[in-house]
Amino acid sequence: MSSAHEYAHAHAARFEQQLNDLLRIPSVSTLPEHAADVQRAAQWLAEDMRRIGLQNVQLPQQSGYLPLVYGEWLGAGEDAPTVLSYCHYDVQPAEMADGWESNPFEPVEREGKVYARGAVDSKSHVIAQLKAVESLLAAGDCPVNLKLLFEGEEESGSDHIFAYVAQHGAALRADAIVVSDGSLPAPDQPVLVYGLRGIISMELTVTGPQRDLHSGHYGGNVHNPIQALAEMIAQLHDANGTVTVPGFYEDVRAVSPEEHALLNANLAQAEQEWRKLTGAPQPWGEAEYTLLERSSARPTLEINGIAGGFYGQGFKTVLPAKATAKISCRLVPDQDPQRIFEQVRDYLAQIAPPTVTIELQLLESGAPGVLFERDSAAMRAAEVAYTRSWGKAPLFTREGGSIPVASSFQQQLDGEIVLMSFGYKGGGAHGPNEYVILDMFHKGIATAITFCQELAATHRP
Amino acid sequence: MSSAHEYAHAHAARFEQQLNDLLRIPSVSTLPEHAADVQRAAQWLAEDMRRIGLQNVQLPQQSGYLPLVYGEWLGAGEDAPTVLSYCHYDVQPAEMADGWESNPFEPVEREGKVYARGAVDSKSHVIAQLKAVESLLAAGDCPVNLKLLFEGEEESGSDHIFAYVAQHGAALRADAIVVSDGSLPAPDQPVLVYGLRGIISMELTVTGPQRDLHSGHYGGNVHNPIQALAEMIAQLHDANGTVTVPGFYEDVRAVSPEEHALLNANLAQAEQEWRKLTGAPQPWGEAEYTLLERSSARPTLEINGIAGGFYGQGFKTVLPAKATAKISCRLVPDQDPQRIFEQVRDYLAQIAPPTVTIELQLLESGAPGVLFERDSAAMRAAEVAYTRSWGKAPLFTREGGSIPVASSFQQQLDGEIVLMSFGYKGGGAHGPNEYVILDMFHKGIATAITFCQELAATHRP
Numbered sequence: 006m007s008s009a010h011e012y013a014h015a016h017a018a019r020f021e022q023q024l025n026d027l028l029r030i031p032s033v034s035t036l037p038e039h040a041a042d043v044q045r046a047a048q049w050l051a052e053d054m055r056r057i058g059l060q061n062v063q064l065p066q067q068s069g070y071l072p073l074v075y076g077e078w079l080g081a082g083e084d085a086p087t088v089l090s091y092c093h094y095d096v097q098p099a100e101m102a103d104g105w106e107s108n109p110f111e112p113v114e115r116e117g118k119v120y121a122r123g124a125v126d127s128k129s130h131v132i133a134q135l136k137a138v139e140s141l142l143a144a145g146d147c148p149v150n151l152k153l154l155f156e157g158e159e160e161s162g163s164d165h166i167f168a169y170v171a172q173h174g175a176a177l178r179a180d181a182i183v184v185s186d187g188s189l190p191a192p193d194q195p196v197l198v199y200g201l202r203g204i205i206s207m208e209l210t211v212t213g214p215q216r217d218l219h220s221g222h223y224g225g226n227v228h229n230p231i232q233a234l235a236e237m238i239a240q241l242h243d244a245n246g247t248v249t250v251p252g253f254y255e256d257v258r259a260v261s262p263e264e265h266a267l268l269n270a271n272l273a274q275a276e277q278e279w280r281k282l283t284g285a286p287q288p289w290g291e292a293e294y295t296l297l298e299r300s301s302a303r304p305t306l307e308i309n310g311i312a313g314g315f316y317g318q319g320f321k322t323v324l325p326a327k328a329t330a331k332i333s334c335r336l337v338p339d340q341d342p343q344r345i346f347e348q349v350r351d352y353l354a355q356i357a358p359p360t361v362t363i364e365l366q367l368l369e370s371g372a373p374g375v376l377f378e379r380d381s382a383a384m385r386a387a388e389v390a391y392t393r394s395w396g397k398a399p400l401f402t403r404e405g406g407s408i409p410v411a412s413s414f415q416q417q418l419d420g421e422i423v424l425m426s427f428g429y430k431g432g433g434a435h436g437p438n439e440y441v442i443l444d445m446f447h448k449g450i451a452t453a454i455t456f457c458q459e460l461a462a463t464h465r466p
Numbered sequence: 467m468s469s470a471h472e473y474a475h476a477h478a479a480r481f482e483q484q485l486n487d488l489l490r491i492p493s494v495s496t497l498p499e500h501a502a503d504v505q506r507a508a509q510w511l512a513e514d515m516r517r518i519g520l521q522n523v524q525l526p527q528q529s530g531y532l533p534l535v536y537g538e539w540l541g542a543g544e545d546a547p548t549v550l551s552y553c554h555y556d557v558q559p560a561e562m563a564d565g566w567e568s569n570p571f572e573p574v575e576r577e578g579k580v581y582a583r584g585a586v587d588s589k590s591h592v593i594a595q596l597k598a599v600e601s602l603l604a605a606g607d608c609p610v611n612l613k614l615l616f617e618g619e620e621e622s623g624s625d626h627i628f629a630y631v632a633q634h635g636a637a638l639r640a641d642a643i644v645v646s647d648g649s650l651p652a653p654d655q656p657v658l659v660y661g662l663r664g665i666i667s668m669e670l671t672v673t674g675p676q677r678d679l680h681s682g683h684y685g686g687n688v689h690n691p692i693q694a695l696a697e698m699i700a701q702l703h704d705a706n707g708t709v710t711v712p713g714f715y716e717d718v719r720a721v722s723p724e725e726h727a728l729l730n731a732n733l734a735q736a737e738q739e740w741r742k743l744t745g746a747p748q749p750w751g752e753a754e755y756t757l758l759e760r761s762s763a764r765p766t767l768e769i770n771g772i773a774g775g776f777y778g779q780g781f782k783t784v785l786p787a788k789a790t791a792k793i794s795c796r797l798v799p800d801q802d803p804q805r806i807f808e809q810v811r812d813y814l815a816q817i818a819p820p821t822v823t824i825e826l827q828l829l830e831s832g833a834p835g836v837l838f839e840r841d842s843a844a845m846r847a848a849e850v851a852y853t854r855s856w857g858k859a860p861l862f863t864r865e866g867g868s869i870p871v872a873s874s875f876q877q878q879l880d881g882e883i884v885l886m887s888f889g890y891k892g893g894g895a896h897g898p899n900e901y902v903i904l905d906m907f908h909k910g911i912a913t914a915i916t917f918c919q920e921l922a923a924t925h926r927p
């Protein structure tokens with residue numbers, strides 16, 4: 006055990022306390038009323054960066070609301086490799102009414118898990134990377150140059166980081182880029198994700214009458230916008246679960262036999278996990294692809310929210326003026342987000358009945374799907390780090406989620422990208438009672454330390 | 467002009483003030499937090515009944531929450547006819563966020579209209595009937611015995627009045643039963659509604675996964691409950707607007723040629739009004755029926771509300787656990803509400819995909835549609851009263867709305883029923899910026915006075 010690992014072991018309890026401190030800050034980036042909390046979390050991180058010995062610590066605020074936190078340590082010298090680590094510290098909204106058993110911003114520990122919004126997505130990654138750096142520096146023998154970049158608007162569309170990365174390519178130069186986010190399919194099974202889906206989101210508004218009407222007076226001769234919206238949504242997939250938008254699959258890469266084998270190495274366990282974690286009656290989706298392919302190598306069109314009319318307690322005899330749906334598409338290489346938006350827009354215009362008017366608004370400008378080199382030096386170092394820390398070799402897989410910044414890094418920087426997750430997929434990201442398994446948090450710190458050591462040991466300048 | 471009419475004319479300003487006083491009480495019966503306001507409105511009405519000289523004034527509270535208000539005056543003697551007048555003083559919910567231009571519970575007068583929740587549906591009817599009675603009694607020559615019955619839970623399903631009417635048939639005995647609710651298709655066009663649709667309401671919940679999921683992780687292999695709900699809703703009507711529930715039209719009476727002529731006497735004006743009042747791009751519904759038939763003589767299946775996932779500002783990458791829709795059917799004679807509920811339930815169970823579970827809950831137990839005798843003494847007295855007060859003979863028509871208590875009166879009492887509306891259909895019942903036209907309110911008082919006088923004049927004991 007290196008002295009960095011010993012340091013991490015000795016300070017494990019304090020690392021957990023710091024995780025709790027960060028979880029208490031409700032850094033919800035999708036709600037304007039939490040902007041000050043996001044800034045507070047940024048300040049908290051900058052202070053800890055300074056405390057552990059990072060230099061050039063800054064909150065680059067050049068363009069308004071830009072809650073980035075940057076810090077670096079370049080003491081390993083020019084011949085040593087440089088690691089850029091990215092995580093996001095902002096979170097999705099959370100309210101008790103969503104089904105939380107305890108306050109989402111007051112972390113509670115039960116049976117080795119800490120429950121709080123952001124526990125698994127992604128504050129445990131932030132603290133794990135930060136504490137790995139602290140351990141490497143405290144041990145006095147850090148073998149790599151370090152750059153840490155933490156983002157506070159990943160959940161709200163990453164409006165600023167893309168321009169920041171584009172403008173600061175030289176300063177962010179690194180041999181390896183660690184994007185610490187995502188999840189592991191089982192607590193004891195590390196994975197190296199070599200592909201991510203992209204995302205684009207939009208809002209569809211269907212308007213019928215100019216104002217809410219009495220359903221007794223007009224029911225039967227006004228096309229109800231909720232019904233019209235439902236009729237349109239029902240036409241977005243066929244009975245097989247295939248998206249019906251013309252051209253939607255045009256640019257999707259076929260799954261090769263080699264990749265089919267790789268992606269489905271763990272299919273039986275994944276199907277079991279699916280049943281356990283979803284509790285849904287049975288799987289759904291394109292019959293010609295496996296469960297794992299459908300959620301990683303295939304694009305989707307999802308209805309993330311719908312609202313119209315009266316949906317409170319009780320009943321109201323209203324025929325509403327409008328109904329809205331929030332729609333997102335998960336994208337795979339080489340689908341172009343803008344082109345997909347236009348295809349969806351055109352198809353909706355085509356299927357909209359003449360009895361209503363529709364409007365489709367782009368919510369988030371989107372990110373394309375990405376694939377990373379599976380046998381880079383960084384990927385190999387990560388493989389060693391996971392194997393040592395978890396006692397089990399990682400699986401190579403593609404993930405269904407989206408990390409738009411990974412696309413940006415791939416396009417703008419030339420380092421080797423590794424996605425390094427320490428969180429369990431069952432940890433309830435974006436839902437109620439989100440949690441992190443503390444054992445995985447500590448394994449994550451160890452993995453991040455070993456990754457740097459291994460990268461340095463195999464580095465050829 | 468009779469002395470009763472003179473009294474009403476002299477006290478017109480105070481009658482308007484009293485209307486405003488009642489409008490200020492937010493007697494929303496569909497929301498439990500307003501129960502005390504409903505009781506307060508009941509007390510207000512009971513006090514005014516006592517003040518104007520009604521006897522036996524009571525709030526019958528025999529079974530818990532039963533906000534009925536009853537008062538009578540039997541001084542016309544046994545040979546005079548007895549009139550039972552019914553109105554409801556409870557209202558639908560209203561919030562500024564729904565698009566109100568002023569506080570819905572602070573009446574505002576603009577250009578001869580008073581804007582407030584309940585203005586047209588139906589507090590102006592309550593005050594008009596009450597002030598007609600006050601005028602008849604104050605003039606000292608009231609020719610009819612009077613019974614007033616005001617209800618405070620019409621908007622929330624009329625849970626208690628049916629049992630009350632069934633148990634108090636003798637006390638409520640009357641020659642004519644005036645149900646003062648509904649609306650007129652144009653401010654200058656009185657109508658006598660001889661038919662009403664019934665209603666039954668329910669809530670459909672579609673559950674997929676046990677909890678909200680991340681749409682990146684599970685999008686593509688979990689059937690999204692919003693999508694499943696939309697797919698089910700889309701199967702409830704065919705492309706013609708016909709309800710597809712098997713058996714739904716089985717008991718519906720055909721529109722006879724005579725009734726077709728009666729119902730469509732005013733079709734051209736109704737189509738113009740439709741365009742003006744709805745603002746919808748074009749009419750919708752069963753092509754083989756006219757606009758007016760579709761909203762009166764034909765049953766409907768309407769989605770009154772829908773909710774699922776995240777529908778706040780912004781975006782959330784959630785694949786929700788469930789989605790719900792509030793559904794109601796407007797019924798015509800001789801459809802049986804319970805049978806319709808069972809038909810909808812069975813059809814939904816049949817079309818529900820195996821990837822989700824569904825639950826259909828009955829919200830309000832429902833009322834059948836009704837038709838009233840078109841040439842009864844009461845209907846003729848109403849025809850005279852409308853013609854004198856409005857300067858125009860009323861049209862005979864069927865309405866699309868539901869007044870469940872009218873069904874109950876028809877089944878339990880043997881008086882001749884008249885629906886007597888003084889409100890404009892364009893008054894925004896159940897929607898934002900509901901209003902009453904004050905000129906119609908005063909014509910309503912005159913109509914109610916003349917109705918009693920005419921009924922007495924033509925009465926043969």
